[in-house]
Amino acid sequence: AQKVTQAQTEISVVEKEDVTLDCVYETRDTTYYLFWYKQPPSGELVFLIRRNSFDEQNEISGRYSWNFQKSTSSFNFTITASQVVDSAVYFCALSEAGYNTDKLIFGTGTRLQVFP
């Protein structure tokens, strides 16, 4: 069965601290995709990254970086030098490739609060 676990319900940091949001997934498929979305207080869902199961290379985009490790079924997200504008709920999601499976299975989200 597919499942995404975000064990950290809420994280609070002070501006400029680095923070890592954990994501652990379960799937029986060998081909799958992982995503991170951000939901700021305004409520919209903002796409951050998509990674397929064959690409374990870590990715960096500005202050954001992602660490994908198939051996531990984890796809963790790190924000370097956090800012108040990073305050949001962050969702990790999984999608399996194939017919009739193109749906996102979301984790329960991690609420990040960055204080000035």
Added chain:
Amino acid sequence: DTAVSQTPKYLVTQMGNDKSIKCEQNLGHDTMYWYKQDSKKFLKIMFSYNNKELIINETVPNRFSPKSPDKAHLNLHINSLELGDSAVYFCASSPDWIDTDTQYFGPGTRLTVL
């Protein structure tokens, strides 16, 4: 221009009423979705349509009926609204359902059933 738009943004109604939420995407995508986010922020797929054809129907009560007049629109009609239907409903679209493309979400519609 907004890529995925939803109307209305807020919807307050009484139990038992029937209501619709509209979604439009101008991205030229083939696939559209409805997700429900409950009060605990949990997001769950409801439906997906590819080029006006229903692909996923995720055990949603049949009071919920999606309608896709064309591939740029996916509306959600809800009959006999119940208190438990209160949630935020998100529409999303992706280029193609076969390649598990990125899904882009609309701003959400907050439905409150009194």
